[in-house]
Amino acid sequence: MTLRIKKNRLLLYAGLLACAIVLPFVVRDPYFIGMVNFIIIYSILCLGLNLILGYTGLLSLGHAAFYGIGAYATAILMTKHGFSFLPSLIVSGLLALFFGFLLGLPTRKVRGDYFCLLTIAFGEIFRLVTQAWINFTGGAMGIVGIPIPELAGWKIQTEIDFYFLGLGLLGFTYGTLHLLTESKFGRAFVAIREDELAASVMGINTPMYKILTFSIGSLYAGIAGSYLAVYQTTVTPSNFRLEESCLMIIMVIVGGMGNLAATFLGVSVMAVAIEFFRPVPEYRLLIIGLIMILVLLFRPQGLLGASAFKD
Amino acid sequence: MALLETDRLWKKFGGVTAVQDIALSIEKGEILGMIGPNGSGKTSFINLLSGIYRPDKGNITFIGEDITGLPAYHITKKGIARTFQNLRVFPNISVLDNLLIGRHCRVNNSLANIYLNPFLSRKREKEAEDRVIELLDWVHLADRRKELAKNLPYGEQRLLEICRALASEPQLVLLDEPCAGMNPVEMDTLAAFLKNLRDRGTTLFIIEHNMRFIMSIAERIVVLDAGTKFREGSPVQIQNDKEVQRIYLGEEEDA
Numbered sequence: 001m002t003l004r005i006k007k008n009r010l011l012l013y014a015g016l017l018a019c020a021i022v023l024p025f026v027v028r029d030p031y032f033i034g035m036v037n038f039i040i041i042y043s044i045l046c047l048g049l050n051l052i053l054g055y056t057g058l059l060s061l062g063h064a065a066f067y068g069i070g071a072y073a074t075a076i077l078m079t080k081h082g083f084s085f086l087p088s089l090i091v092s093g094l095l096a097l098f099f100g101f102l103l104g105l106p107t108r109k110v111r112g113d114y115f116c117l118l119t120i121a122f123g124e125i126f127r128l129v130t131q132a133w134i135n136f137t138g139g140a141m142g143i144v145g146i147p148i149p150e151l152a153g154w155k156i157q158t159e160i161d162f163y164f165l166g167l168g169l170l171g172f173t174y175g176t177l178h179l180l181t182e183s184k185f186g187r188a189f190v191a192i193r194e195d196e197l198a199a200s201v202m203g204i205n206t207p208m209y210k211i212l213t214f215s216i217g218s219l220y221a222g223i224a225g226s227y228l229a230v231y232q233t234t235v236t237p238s239n240f241r242l243e244e245s246c247l248m249i250i251m252v253i254v255g256g257m258g259n260l261a262a263t264f265l266g267v268s269v270m271a272v273a274i275e276f277f278r279p280v281p282e283y284r285l286l287i288i289g290l291i292m293i294l295v296l297l298f299r300p301q302g303l304l305g306a307s308a309f310k311d
Numbered sequence: 312m313a314l315l316e317t318d319r320l321w322k323k324f325g326g327v328t329a330v331q332d333i334a335l336s337i338e339k340g341e342i343l344g345m346i347g348p349n350g351s352g353k354t355s356f357i358n359l360l361s362g363i364y365r366p367d368k369g370n371i372t373f374i375g376e377d378i379t380g381l382p383a384y385h386i387t388k389k390g391i392a393r394t395f396q397n398l399r400v401f402p403n404i405s406v407l408d409n410l411l412i413g414r415h416c417r418v419n420n421s422l423a424n425i426y427l428n429p430f431l432s433r434k435r436e437k438e439a440e441d442r443v444i445e446l447l448d449w450v451h452l453a454d455r456r457k458e459l460a461k462n463l464p465y466g467e468q469r470l471l472e473i474c475r476a477l478a479s480e481p482q483l484v485l486l487d488e489p490c491a492g493m494n495p496v497e498m499d500t501l502a503a504f505l506k507n508l509r510d511r512g513t514t515l516f517i518i519e520h521n522m523r524f525i526m527s528i529a530e531r532i533v534v535l536d537a538g539t540k541f542r543e544g545s546p547v548q549i550q551n552d553k554e555v556q557r558i559y560l561g562e563e564e565d566a
Binding site: 176179180182183184185187188190191194195197198199200201202203204205206 | 361363382383384385387388392393395399401402403404408411412413415416418420422425426429432436439475479
């Protein structure tokens with residue numbers, strides 16, 4: 001029976017992949033593809049955040065900072081040091097991982113709300129540093145003129161090119177996170193979320209796992225940031241405000257915490273809502289807040305609750 | 312050699328001495344009971360043994376090895392598992408996952424394995440799953456393995472918590488009031504289960520308030536009073552000890 005479910009799942013994945021590849025050739029509207037690219041970036045970000053928030057239960061309001069670290073790393077390496085895209089991408093990811101590790105260290109002593117405050121502080125410090133350190137980050141003007149990325153001779157220029165690059169990165173993100181969450185590591189993260197003391201009695205090295213979840217979750221934010229840098233060709237501090245972190249948290253909650261596949265739904269719903277209400281920017285935050293309140297009232301476990309996708 | 316030995320164990324919280332100079336040994340293959348009035352330091356003692364508290368003074372030796380002050384996860388890996396007084400199963404996840412988490416430290420999978428050799432890692436996960444399903448089969452919970460832990464009846468949640476401890480293949484299991492909140496029938500089932508467990512070679516250390524229960528299954532009983540070891544002896548000796556009756560039953564009359 002399980003074999004059959006697995007087969008069905010494989011078919012589902014294959015079908016989704018086929019649709020994803022055909023999509024840009026069917027819908028050629030660059031506006032639409034641009035929006036899908038936006039969804040892809042936020043999916044990568046929110047998948048990483050879901051590991052931290054949804055699986056391990058650590059509330060981090062500093063995710064945008066890791067996104068920014070990745071974006072600035074790529075921007076600086078490519079404009080000032082002549083790096084090509086792939087090494088910049090790797091360095092960006094690893095740098096975000098390293099800062100995630102550093103910010104994860106205090107989880108050993110600082111808990112709950114206090115840790116959340118620490119992540120807000122980290123995010124704000126990052127943004128202020130990028131604004132003030134003009135020689136290095138370009139200050140409020142940011143970094144402009146990031147060159148066209150190239151991967152093994154493939155010049156990534158059009159919306160469709162970026163769509164496929166994003167799809168590849170998203171596949172990497174989902175695949176690696178799927179392997180992780182379906183292993184003893186994923187269970188350990190969930191155990192920490194459910195009851196940290198009991199988890200440690202189960203033989204789980206809880207301090208180590210919390211640092212690990214933070215490092216790994218941040219890695220993907222770095223990757224998303226790197227992608228953003230080459231996609232926008234500019235990065236500015238305003239890309240990485242606290243509001244961005246909040247939006248990511250809302251996307252994870254609306255989709256369903258502790259469920260990777262649900263993240264796509266949460267991101268898509270919020271992205272469509274944001275697009276839809278673009279003509280009335282003064283009400284946008286209000287409406288985003290309203291959506292979240294409605295979801296929390298009627299489906300507190302998110303649109304796809306934690307166990308909805310489990311076979 | 313005793314399986315576990317404590318030597319002059321002390322634990323203070325501010326001005327309160329919760330555990331005072333306790334020396335006791337747990338022999339391999341026995342069921343050792345611990346009783347004592349509320350606040351006599353029983354749970355603090357189990358917290359010391361399982362690494363949740365660090366002793367201020369004294370030593371804990373497990374199979375000849377000093378384990379004093381090791382963190383809880385390390386002690387579990389050494390072979391001591393425990394349950395909690397107030398039930399602490401993971402409520403929002405399945406029965407099977409509860410047990411798999413219990414088995415965490417025996418699943419030999421590294422990050423490198425998971426990313427670079429997913430087939431091997433998958434195989435090891437499957438092995439772990441087979442082992443815990445065996446365990447569930449034994450306690451007749453196998454066909455409910457996909458249910459969320461919180462949806463099981465209370466008695467079965469208690470059983471699940473013990474099984475979760477067993478999933479780590481411990482040599483010693485510390486049970487903190489295993490039959491709290493159980494009805495007499497569930498208690499008898501639990502007693503039979505624990506005896507069966509002991510016959511299979513697992514050593515048990517049980518804190519319990521229910522006299523009928525603890526007298527029927529423990530071979531030796533330690534009485535705590537105000538953080539110190541007050542008496543130690545067979546159930547019959549303890550039952551007939553006038554001093555124990557005074558500190559223990561006397562309090563129940565007042566209550």
